[in-house]
Amino acid sequence: MPWAGDGRSESLPFPVEEESLPSQAGRKGKVFLALFGGLLGLGLCVIFGLAIFGAPWTPRWLDAGIPPDRLSEGIPFPITLSDRSGRIYPLILVRTGAQIRAFPMQPPGISCLLKIEGAELIAECIGCRFTADGRPIAGPCASPLPAHPVQTMGGSVWVDVNRLR
The missing domain is CATH 2.102.10.10 (Rieske [2Fe-2S] iron-sulphur domain)
Structure with missing residues (x-):
């Protein structure tokens, strides 16, 4: 017997809009955006640090x-x-x-x-x-x-x- 919340039933017992259901693609997109945002923030911190303190491989x-x-x-x-x-x-x-x-x-x-x-x-x-x-x-x-x-x-x-x- 299919459960109403598993996504396999034809009709749900309550009114739900299609866009509000979480999809696998939506979760992957959020994970991608979180990782991309984290890497972008880390890269900006590295660039800021090199600008302030200088890169060790460049002449000071x-x-x-x-x-x-x-x-x-x-x-x-x-x-x-x-x-x-x-x-x-x-x-x-x-x-x-x-x-x-x-x-x-x-x-x-x-x-x-x-x-x-x-x-x-x-x-x-x-x-x-x-x-x-x-x-x-x-x-x-x-x-x-x-x-x-x-x-x-x-x-x-x-x-x-x-x-x-």
């Missing part, structure tokens, strides 16, 4: 606010930069001729901050000394200090804080 150039001619030849100049997210980048800028280098204050593989003594950079925790252009002078360090890419744009020094070379 920060303006040091220093004209290149203000840097003395071969004398390390400490500076602290920060990005829009509030992350702080302590750096040491050094000009040698027309080239400007930006060394991180704490290079990878060295557990202490670099100290500036005259025209030298010193990592006291491991006993390494470097020239102003990052070449090792004394101590167990055999490789030069890695530096961030630097450009001069608009009369100011810009540093790419995402990359080291």
Whole structure:
């Protein structure tokens, strides 16, 4: 015996409009719209996050606010930069001729901050000394200090804080 609500009976005991009955296609459409709306919302959040914080694979150039001619030849100049997210980048800028280098204050593989003594950079925790252009002078360090890419744009020094070379 067919039940009145299972959709197999010819007539229903109460008046029902055909459009008010749930159909399989209607449910699938609602599920599709819910999933599509969720994915669209997630995509917008990702795009918004990348716009605010920057994509990790793109260069993040920060303006040091220093004209290149203000840097003395071969004398390390400490500076602290920060990005829009509030992350702080302590750096040491050094000009040698027309080239400007930006060394991180704490290079990878060295557990202490670099100290500036005259025209030298010193990592006291491991006993390494470097020239102003990052070449090792004394101590167990055999490789030069890695530096961030630097450009001069608009009369100011810009540093790419995402990359080291």
